[in-house]
Amino acid sequence: MNKVLQRICAVLPAVLLQLLWLYALCTWLAPWAAAIDLVLSILAFLFVLYLITKQGESTYQILWLLVIFTFPLTGAILYLLFGNKRATKPLQRKLDRAEKLPPDPRDPAPAYAALTGENKRLAQTFRWLADRTGQPPQVNRGAVYYPLGEEMFPHMLEELRRAERFIFVEYFIIENGLMWDSMVEIMAEKAAQGVDVRVLYDDLGSISTYTKQDGEKLRQKGIRCVSFNPLVVVRGTLNCRDHRKMLIIDGRVAFSGGVNLADEYINQVEKFGHWKDIGFRLTGEAVGSYTRMFAEFWNAFAGERVPDAYLTAPAPAGAADGCVLSYYDSPLRPDAASNELYIDLLSQAQDTAWFYTPYLMPGHALLDAFIRAARRGVDVRIIVPGVPDKKLVYRMTRSYYPVLLEAGVRIFEYTPGFVHAKASLIDGVVGTVGTVNLDYRSLFLHFENNSLFYRASLLDDLGADFLATQEKCVERTVENIGRSFRKWLVDGILRIFTPLC
16 A cells, blocks of 8 residues: 555646646636647647657557646656656666676576577577676576475575575565564574675565664664665656565575565465465576676665675586576666567467466567467467456456457466466476566566576476466456456556556
């Protein structure tokens, strides 16, 4: 509820200004109302032309076109505050001011050699993603898949106890409880032993679960703690949240996935039925990508530097098990890496394309990629929650069912509870696990992290878990989703506003 109130407060000044303007037109400015209205209409038209010529997601542009045409003054103000990338410049300036990381010493050649020798087209995808994100692919030497948060949690504690040099923690949501308190207890002990412990959490993501006082308590225990993009005043960076989730220990092991640091993610408390989430553990030189991702953010937003010595990659150890490229999405970049990646992978799919997502609200290009894959005979399946965490967002997710189902996409709702997992699996040989939801906020507005695997045994475990989870789902079909004019009308209106959710 607090997050909803924050978003209301963000738009309220512009709405009040629009109402004040309308009042002024009807009273003080009445004699000149027609001329003023003509000028505003011309300016709105020019603003719309500007939007149309900008490269971007069409669904997002349509929303702003409707807002600006309906409420020219309010719409223009809101767009300038929140709707264009210029609003994100304060975050970009912090990243630019931070001293750059030293060159990555890891060699991507072995990974590229394996990819090119087996699948030249997919190797092009990896090269494109590496160029866009600055993270090179690596030979995978030890990725472990966890089908539930409670299965990953004990291993997180075990690795924390083994920490000798540093512990880096970066999460969207932190909440006091069994999970976080257990981690803090170990991290405090390690900090007392001289281990460098740093915690970075999103201020808005944790606004109702973690306070400044909680952060101060960590600092008293010798743990550095910083909140990302603090919500001090309403500004253009409000929507740019740190949705990343990563735990890195000594540069030798990293944990990531959909699991935040709160008890519902390990089913210690029940909020929306059984919480289905997934995660993974990386070891070997591939961990270096997560260490560097954390260091880049810490250097920029914490005002102090992570020692370059921490970025030294461990020597390769263990048998090769496919390849992995770990990267992060940024709303500050001109293109949306994960959105384009999923479109590209769907275009290459020949047999199967399976997805986990808690929210299914893709933009037009990604929606079209799902439809085209299904129409050419690919077995496209999507698992979504059966119990919603946000009823309005759940209704928006269901508004996409008809067009997808009619194209042949199969949609499954997890009846025991809420699915928070985010993953993809294409033809059983390439796939992703990370923090990226199939909605506008994740794909275009948030900082996210994702790992793209190729021919890793982790993908076999992901596929087996997907099929096991599907057995606990109810399949939605064109016949059982309900069709009516009222539903069509409501869904159409909701679809316009999906970029805001």
